[in-house]
Amino acid sequence: MSAEPLLEVNDLSVRFETDEGPLQAVDRVSFALAPREVLGIVGESGCGKSVTCMSLVRLLPETARVSGSVVFDGVDLLALGMRRLQRVRGRQISYIFQEPMTSLNPVFTVGDQIGEVLRRHLGLSRRAARRRVVELLELVRIPAPKRRVDEFPHQLSGGMRQRVMIAMALACDPKVLIADEPTTALDVTIQAGILDLMREVREELGTAIILVTHNLGVVADIADRVIVMYAGRKVEEAASEELFAAPQHPYTVGLLGAIPRPGERRERLEEIPGRVPAVAAPLQRCVFADRCRYSDEVTLTQIPELRPVRPGHLVACFHPESERVAAA
Amino acid sequence: MGGFLIRKAGAALVVLVLASMLVFVGVRAIPGNPAIALGAENRDPSVIAAVKAKYLLDKPLPVQYGHWIWLAVQGDLGTDQRQLSVGHTIASRLPISIELALLSMLVAVVIGIPAGVIAAVRRGKPSDYTVTVFALTGLSVPHFWFGLMLIIWFAVDLHWLPAGGYVSVHHPIANLEHLILPAIVLGTGFAAVLMRQMRSSMLGSLGADYVRTARAKGMSEKTVVWKHAFRNSLITITTVMGLQLGGLISGIVVVEEIFGIPGFGSLTIDAVNQRDYTLIQGVVLVAAAAYVFANLLVDVVYSFLNPRIRTI
């Protein structure tokens, strides 16, 4: 692994100003992304994973207050002027969204929307851009690319639209691709194809990928390292295999326990009682305490900080698996 | 796209037929003897007999209707109180109103659409409030009052522009001089509507996912607003404009009356004041037909702008 991280996120916090008061969506999250690495961010809906990613390139609405730093290529993206940030977006750091139908502009052709990026960032002429677009469509395995170039999003299937989004994101050969739940809106059978494509992207183009999902199966399939988020905080981080082999945080354990495995015989799937809380100000205790069976005095009054409990494995917990098992 | 337009044209035709029936029934519903009404209140028995024969008043209603429609389609809308051909009168006055309508729409589009976009982009800031207040005021001001005020100001006090009347297009400068105040009166009212609709539509577009994608791609804010969001809003605006055309026609009636412009609108007023039922019948029918046709034009424009319709 090369030493210099591509992207370094430090103490990222996001607070929304709403009618009903402030809403703390992300609380002091830090992580780093190495070149060619696939980083998975998992968590339930509402845990702040999407907000975290959108804040990296400042795509959040004006009601969001973002603090911390996001260092890319030696520059803090959060402090960058808008024009310079626009040169980074789409060129160095690309983004793909969950809903390909609404994320593509219905009134412009596929070729126009992909070509736009090429013309803006790489200064290609219309003709050159069009040729490159066809190449890109081939790269993402869209059949009959010369025809598709002039088609509109509503003429394509869901899986193909997502491929178009990927093509659009890869057009300028970015260093980082942020994929926000890219397969959630797609059929299971199509999902596999998209994931394969992303794997190829990493192999052949060397793009680092941040993959956000609530689907652990996807993470197991393709991620090198995984971050688990809950209620706006990072609660666990480890290499993918390590995480699945030895999950530490009770939440992670619960998530894994909730997955049905073929060949297993059980009466009920384990569920985690309670719901993800919406938090106004950072809680001065463990965020998971109210749903955790190991909760006690300490977890209700102090914030657990991230610490390594196994080699290369960080957890923010007072009672991680390895310590409890050892004690028992 | 062809299918869409054919369906729209078909629906328009149906509506037009139904509307004409409504007009027909309406005129026949006037209390009193229709022969007297259609014959310009002349009670001379021989005239009444002649009127009855001309309009087939002794035959059953559907036959009367068919007869009327048959003639109307050929351009014969009967003769009015002064023995002038209704069709001819309308044909001579309609172009004037159309010119006024086009000028007004030009004013409205030039003012209203950019203002609406700016208001949406700078939502919550002072320019948004200014635009919104202007728009709401424009909606609240009666055309004719605004017209009267402008007449007092520009024509009476300042003597810059004529207070009324009309000069034909053959003298373009004088023609414009006479039409500019009425066009401003109508245009600003329409612009107010456009402003609000554009703002509302742009706010929707700017909040859409594809705008977020455009920003994530690194497009400049100008591109995001004017290429991505605006183009989508333009589509919704066209449907709205079609609906507002009715307001424009109503406005033309009033404005022509105030500024003394001999167009279709003032013809309507004259017809009502003189209780000239043949004229009223023809005028209302033509007004409805024009409106339906204009809406059909809007549908055509819409089908060009919206790729979903274009590619079917």
Add this chain to the structure above:
Amino acid sequence: MSVVAQDVEAPLAVGRNRRFRLLRKRFLRRPMAVAGLVVVLGFVIMAIFAPLLAPYSAGHTDFNAVLAHPSSKHLLGTDDLGHDVLSRLIWGARASMLVGVLSTVLAMVVAVPIGMLAGYYRGWLDTVVARMTDVLLAFPFLILAVGLAAILGPSLMNATLALGIGTVPVFIRIARGETLALREEDYVPAAVLNGANDATIIFRHILPNMTNTLLVQATLTIPAAIVGEAILSFLGLGVQPPASSWGTMLQEAEPYLTQAPRLAVYPGLAIVFAALAFNVLGDGLRDILDPRTTR
């Protein structure tokens, strides 16, 4: 554990009271809308309490002071027949506001049930309603009013009728659209399973959920109707003398445009302020009820 219980419950307990307080808070944050509400109430009070507020009675004339300039005796001057302008304005508010509000209410009473039925049952009923609405829409409202005036004769009630008919299509469309969307909500099949019949579903479940949209539309239609009444009366198709409305005042002022332009200015300003107030109020209401706005 009580601290924990509160954390979990707070987001779930959004009762009607709380929603109303939230809306009120958002409303108060918009000075323009508040101003609109105040002015609207002012005009309503003016209309209702005209006999108490007007310095002179409606028909009072003073032939010694014809076309007089504003003075202490006649705060806004007098018109060509010696009527006190201020009093006529206050009395005129009655007719104008009445026509404005009544025509909208009439339109709603007729249009909303029709629209709801069309949206709920769809099928041939929907097609028929759609065609009828299209036919009504084919006539620009003024042409419609002109036609009605020609048939029925001009009067305040007929003007109200004409304006009401012109407003019906808007409400049919809204009621139909809202019903189409709302009938897909989950509580509809739930209610059916509970044994509710169609009428109950429509009136007890769907209607209350569209009152917001209807209210906003009403506050935006009323000013159009007020302006509409002014147009009709100005053209002689609405309120007939000796009764007065702001529109008839404008009609009477026209011959004296050069001599006493103020006679046209005052009623016009009254119309503008009343309509503007309703429009601003309606605009504010629409804004605070829109789930997309954050403040």
